[in-house]
Amino acid sequence: MPRLSTLSNPTGLVDLDKLRISVLIDESNKRLAFSLARLDLTDLTLPSGLNVVVIARRGNAEERVDLGPVASWNKGFVHLTELGNEGTWSFRVLLVKPGSSMLAAAAENIRPEGQGDSSSFIALEPADLGQRPWEIRVLEQEGRAVLYFNKDIYHSSGEAEADKFFIGMILPEAARQLAAWIARNPGALADPSWEAFRGWLELHGITEEPDEDNVDAQDEWCATVVNAFCERFQFATLLSEARAKGVEE
Numbered sequence: 001m002p003r004l005s006t007l008s009n010p011t012g013l014v015d016l017d018k019l020r021i022s023v024l025i026d027e028s029n030k031r032l033a034f035s036l037a038r039l040d041l042t043d044l045t046l047p048s049g050l051n052v053v054v055i056a057r058r059g060n061a062e063e064r065v066d067l068g069p070v071a072s073w074n075k076g077f078v079h080l081t082e083l084g085n086e087g088t089w090s091f092r093v094l095l096v097k098p099g100s101s102m103l104a105a106a107a108e109n110i111r112p113e114g115q116g117d118s119s120s121f122i123a124l125e126p127a128d129l130g131q132r133p134w135e136i137r138v139l140e141q142e143g144r145a146v147l148y149f150n151k152d153i154y155h156s157s158g159e160a161e162a163d164k165f166f167i168g169m170i171l172p173e174a175a176r177q178l179a180a181w182i183a184r185n186p187g188a189l190a191d192p193s194w195e196a197f198r199g200w201l202e203l204h205g206i207t208e209e210p211d212e213d214n215v216d217a218q219d220e221w222c223a224t225v226v227n228a229f230c231e232r233f234q235f236a237t238l239l240s241e242a243r244a245k246g247v248e249e
Contacts, residue, residue, distance in 0.1 A: 059087020
């Protein structure tokens with residue numbers, strides 16, 4: 001199918017602010033997938049009956065996915081079959097009338113949440129933390145967590161992401177705290193805002209929710225989540241390689 005272009009509708013096109021959109025990616029087990037986790041159309045004047053179309057790009061390849069009506073678009077993870085494993089991720093989000101090439105709204109060059117760090121569900125942001133090196137906060141309404149790092153230690157997310165020791169030693173604990181929060185809040189995964197995270201769990205074979213009445217079972221569930229997270233990113237291997245490189249230098 002031909003690529004939809006913003007030039008198809010030179011007048012009346014609504015430019016969607018990137019801050020209204022959150023895209024998550026999953027590259028585990030060599031199976032590429034993405035989720036349009038958030039699309040905030042509050043206060044926008046748009047025609048009725050629009051569908052959400054996402055163009056996923058990586059390197060020189062791209063793939064078009066129709067996620068359905070804006071009122072109930074597919075927030076789960078969608079597998080991508082036409083993209084390779086090399087290149088930088090970017091996404092276009094388009095709102096179109098079904099069966100038409102005319103665009104009603106579009107956002108260009110959307111970068112995935114957590115791009116460059118080790119998890120789409122744990123974003124990295126700088127903060128003034130005094131003597132605390134980091135802290136994690138669960139954003140219940142957004143269905144994700146943010147790892148705030150001390151801005152006096154790292155001046156940008158990119159600088160923090162590049163430090164293998166920071167990533168390898170901190171993110172597993174951040175994942176544990178996120179899993180523990182879910183376990184302490186029975187029914188949290190049933191909320192639509194957590195649909196993308198629920199999809200991530202299912203991709204890793206975690207289909208059961210934590211037992212709200214059994215603390216031991218909750219702890220076991222948390223351990224399963226953290227193990228899946230660490231296996232995906234091979235944190236122990238990453239740290240061993242970083243230490244070996246440091247000794248050699």
